[in-house]
Amino acid sequence: xxxxxxxxxxxxAMVMLTVALIAFALFQYVGxxxxxMVGQDTSVADxxxxxxxxxLNDPIIVQFGHFVQNASKGEFGQSxxxxxxxxxxxxxxxxxxxxxSIISAxxxxxxxxxxxxxxxxxxxxxxSQGFMxxxxxxISLPTFLIGIFLxxxxxxxxxxxxxxxxxEVVDLGWWTTGFLSKSGWQSLIMPAITLAIFQMTLxxxxxxxxxxxxxxxxxxxxxxxxGLHERSISFSHALKNTLVxxxxxxxxxxxxxxxFAIITESVFQWPGMGLLFIQAIxxxxxxxxxxxxLLIALVFVIINLLVDILxxxxxxxxxxx
Amino acid sequence: MSIKSLLTTNVxxxxxxxxxxxxxxxxxxxxxxxxxxxxxxxSLDPHSLNETFTLGLLGNVYEPLIDYDxxxxxxxxxxxxxxxxxxxxxAFELRKGVKFHNGNPFTADDVIFTxxxxxxxxxxxxARAALIKDIKKVDDFHIIVETPVPNPTVLNEMTQMxxxxxxxxxKHNAVKSSSPKDAxxxxxxxxxxxxxxxxxxxxxxxxxxxxxxVRYKDHWNKDIATNIDRVEFTPxxxxxxRVAALLSxxxxxxxxxxxxxxxxxxxxxxxxxxNGPEARTIFLxxxxxxxxxxxxxxxxxxxxxxxxxxxxxxxxxxLDAIKKAIMRGASTPSGLMWAPQIQGYNAASNTPYKxxxxxxxxxxxxxxxxxxxxxxxxxxxxxxxxxxKICQAVASMLAKVGVKIDLLAQPKSKYFAKVLAQGxxxxxxxxxxxxxxxxDVYNVFNSLIVCQNKEKKAGSFNLGNYCNKKVDELTKIIxxxxxxxxxxxxxxxxxxxxxxxxxxxxLHQQPLSWGVRDGVKVAQRADNVLDYRDVxxx
Numbered sequence: 001x002x003x004x005x006x007x008x009x010x011x012x013a014m015v016m017l018t019v020a021l022i023a024f025a026l027f028q029y030v031g032x033x034x035x036x037m038v039g040q041d042t043s044v045a046d047x048x049x050x051x052x053x054x055x056l057n058d059p060i061i062v063q064f065g066h067f068v069q070n071a072s073k074g075e076f077g078q079s080x081x082x083x084x085x086x087x088x089x090x091x092x093x094x095x096x097x098x099x100x101s102i103i104s105a106x107x108x109x110x111x112x113x114x115x116x117x118x119x120x121x122x123x124x125x126x127x128s129q130g131f132m133x134x135x136x137x138x139i140s141l142p143t144f145l146i147g148i149f150l151x152x153x154x155x156x157x158x159x160x161x162x163x164x165x166x167x168e169v170v171d172l173g174w175w176t177t178g179f180l181s182k183s184g185w186q187s188l189i190m191p192a193i194t195l196a197i198f199q200m201t202l203x204x205x206x207x208x209x210x211x212x213x214x215x216x217x218x219x220x221x222x223x224x225x226x227g228l229h230e231r232s233i234s235f236s237h238a239l240k241n242t243l244v245x246x247x248x249x250x251x252x253x254x255x256x257x258x259x260f261a262i263i264t265e266s267v268f269q270w271p272g273m274g275l276l277f278i279q280a281i282x283x284x285x286x287x288x289x290x291x292x293x294l295l296i297a298l299v300f301v302i303i304n305l306l307v308d309i310l311x312x313x314x315x316x317x318x319x320x321x
Numbered sequence: 322m323s324i325k326s327l328l329t330t331n332v333x334x335x336x337x338x339x340x341x342x343x344x345x346x347x348x349x350x351x352x353x354x355x356x357x358x359x360x361x362x363x364s365l366d367p368h369s370l371n372e373t374f375t376l377g378l379l380g381n382v383y384e385p386l387i388d389y390d391x392x393x394x395x396x397x398x399x400x401x402x403x404x405x406x407x408x409x410x411x412a413f414e415l416r417k418g419v420k421f422h423n424g425n426p427f428t429a430d431d432v433i434f435t436x437x438x439x440x441x442x443x444x445x446x447x448a449r450a451a452l453i454k455d456i457k458k459v460d461d462f463h464i465i466v467e468t469p470v471p472n473p474t475v476l477n478e479m480t481q482m483x484x485x486x487x488x489x490x491x492k493h494n495a496v497k498s499s500s501p502k503d504a505x506x507x508x509x510x511x512x513x514x515x516x517x518x519x520x521x522x523x524x525x526x527x528x529x530x531x532x533x534x535v536r537y538k539d540h541w542n543k544d545i546a547t548n549i550d551r552v553e554f555t556p557x558x559x560x561x562x563r564v565a566a567l568l569s570x571x572x573x574x575x576x577x578x579x580x581x582x583x584x585x586x587x588x589x590x591x592x593x594x595x596n597g598p599e600a601r602t603i604f605l606x607x608x609x610x611x612x613x614x615x616x617x618x619x620x621x622x623x624x625x626x627x628x629x630x631x632x633x634x635x636x637x638x639x640l641d642a643i644k645k646a647i648m649r650g651a652s653t654p655s656g657l658m659w660a661p662q663i664q665g666y667n668a669a670s671n672t673p674y675k676x677x678x679x680x681x682x683x684x685x686x687x688x689x690x691x692x693x694x695x696x697x698x699x700x701x702x703x704x705x706x707x708x709x710k711i712c713q714a715v716a717s718m719l720a721k722v723g724v725k726i727d728l729l730a731q732p733k734s735k736y737f738a739k740v741l742a743q744g745x746x747x748x749x750x751x752x753x754x755x756x757x758x759x760x761d762v763y764n765v766f767n768s769l770i771v772c773q774n775k776e777k778k779a780g781s782f783n784l785g786n787y788c789n790k791k792v793d794e795l796t797k798i799i800x801x802x803x804x805x806x807x808x809x810x811x812x813x814x815x816x817x818x819x820x821x822x823x824x825x826x827x828l829h830q831q832p833l834s835w836g837v838r839d840g841v842k843v844a845q846r847a848d849n850v851l852d853y854r855d856v857x858x859x
Contacts, residue, residue, distance in 0.1 A: 031734030039371025271530040
């Protein structure tokens with residue numbers, strides 16, 4: 001186990017270093033940050049000086065070296081645009097993204113798993129057919145479109161739900177939460193659904209396919225022959241064995257919920273990290289972009305690690321080795 | 322004390338009590354004004370970034386000596402009176418009884434401190450502050466401002482010099498303007514905190530998320546129109562989300578609204594679109610200095626050096642069609658590089674080039690390009706109103722006279738990196754927009770029209786280096802002539818030369834595009850600044 005972890009951690013470090021290097025290679029092509037940091041009347045000399053002071057005239061590899069050196073100390077520099085340390089900005093924005101992702105994931109699981117199980121157990125019922133059609137729509141409609149439809153219908157026409165932002169948030173000092181206010185929950189509904197729909201449909205289809213596979217296997221037939229309760233066959237035998245591949249996918253999907261909440265966040269002006277990132281791209285805010293990409297790499301690495309550990313606990317065959 | 326006076330006192334006390342009771346029992350309705358813009362102010366430090374939105378928002382918090390009213394006319398701000406005592410000196414009388422938000426009194430020392438702070442290392446207002454040679458204190462409420470040369474525009478520039486409290490800045494180690502590179506370090510206190518004299522106080526702020534401002538009860542001016550007590554400002558990046566926020570009634574005002582949404586706003590029951598003219602002129606520029614264009618099919622020579630080619634371009638572009646088809650009738654076609662709101666504008670000089678493709682073809686033929694030529698056009702796609710669409714329209718109009726345009730439309734960060742000085746003015750033909758921050762024509766001349774001159778910091782945005790010695794001479798007059806009539810004569814003469822030799826191809830002044838809830842009264846200023854002083858809620 002220890003060796004396994006050590007090897008995994010080393011791999012993780014390499015992955016993150018590579019991500020950072022690729023990111024830096026790309027930053028050359030995103031444009032000139034200085035033009036966004038000064039007014040139109042600022043002289044050419046002053047612009048040049050600012051560029052020099054920010055170290056933007058150094059070769060990429062030198063800039064990368066500085067970045068890695070600082071990052072290893074937990075320093076990510078200052079945002080060009082918002083003029084605050086990147087660390088603080090990410091810490092401010094992280095709660096919004098995490099709360100949104102968690103609620104979306106819970107929503108996707110709570111709705112997706114039962115739907116998947118149902119469609120596998122009753123493949124021919126019209127309810128299943130309905131679920132499958134819905135999931136097809138969910139998987140093929142782009143996220144931003146779903147978001148805009150929701151805004152139009154529930155926000156503009158019915159005026160039931162707020163169309164942007166996080167509502168009232170409560171500051172706990174180390175965390176800001178929207179869970180403690182009514183407007184916080186109201187604001188969460190549409191973004192969470194938007195973000196959850198793709199995951200939900202994916203889970204439905206995945207569970208259904210895996211479960212249909214498992215239901216055909218011999219031990220299910222034996223279980224039936226033994227006269228076990230249909231319910232216990234479906235859930236403790238079939239579903240449990242379905243879960244191994246499903247967990248891998250769901251794990252990665254949670255990673256992408258955090259990483260790719262970008263679109264949902266920008267449609268709903270949800271003040272999370274994704275929005276921070278997308279605005280950073282537009283304004284060439286390199287410190288934010290690099291820190292964000294590294295953080296996302298870290299999230300994926302951690303999730304993968306957790307998934308590997310989960311395998312151990314779910315699948316006894318892995319423990320044997 | 323006589324019976325009578327006792328009675329009067331009693332009566333007046335009684336009256337006062339009744340008045341107070343009535344005032345207390347009347348429902349005090351705090352009016353909150355909510356609005357959204359596409360981005361956020363980058364800093365609360367009024368000297369660290371010379372950019373319209375940032376300074377516009379801070380103009381509600383900080384104040385200059387001379388302010389603009391809703392029609393961009395100069396009105397007394399923290400100064401009550403000013404007069405020229407010689408061509409290079411101005412005597413100012415400062416307003417008495419003004420207090421900063423922390424209660425400190427405002428005096429001449431604060432003005433002098435502000436000027437010095439604007440000259441400090443991290444400041445983005447150095448160029449503006451350098452227009453003043455010295456500020457001398459006569460007493461606490463009288464100062465003498467000296468300019469190095471006679472300068473007819475210095476008063477305009479002073480509208481963007483926001484006065485900061487000296488004592489407060491010293492206490493918080495913020496005597497130097499913060500710059501982007503010292504974010505989060507010592508000296509960046511003013512980036513996240515404010516202490517102005519303006520009618521609103523920043524109550525809380527999370528950059529990019531939300532800024533809340535409340536009315537400053539002790540503001541010196543009791544006559545400002547607004548009735549709002551609280552302002553909630555939210556940046557909303559996506560245009561569709563911004564418009565939805567307005568339509569759903571959560572927000573009182575949003576800007577900018579995309580041109581294609583105007584109809585929706587007009588049809589919606591409780592909102593309306595405000596499309597006043599903006600002072601920003603959109604124009605095309607041509608590389609007139611290189612011997613060979615960087616991006617063109619013509620080799621060995623530069624077609625734009627030939628006035629006939631430039632004229633051919635001018636007559637090939639149909640400004641009315643752009644107005645009608647792309648700007649929904651809301652732009653103002655222009656023959657000048659500056660807008661009617663700009664000091665120095667003369668309607669008599671404003672004659673747009675006539676749309677005449679036949680003449681264009683003839684001119685191109687005369688110039689030796691009977692089959693036209695190919696040139697790359699640089700265009701931003703997220704900076705001005707419908708910028709990319711304008712470029713596409715220009716490309717198709719030029720195609721009709723035989724000029725093939727390779728359109729390179731890019732996001733502003735990439736576009737500016739390529740075409741501005743840092744990119745080595747890497748462009749042959751481009752679209753740009755310009756609002757002179759001083760609202761005076763000299764800024765246009767000095768930035769866009771005079772020959773590039775790095776030492777003199779002139780012509781920095783003259784990307785194609787249009788260069789005419791006579792115009793340069795006239796610009797010197799425009800810079801320093803304090804006699805209005807003589808100055809206007811120089812402006813008109815220069816305008817004529819520029820038009821005759823087609824130094825630039827002005828297109829139009831773009832419209833402002835705000836969406837506002839019915840019943841909310843605002844003043845739409847030509848510099849696209851929202852002044853809370855003019856916001857009246859129902």
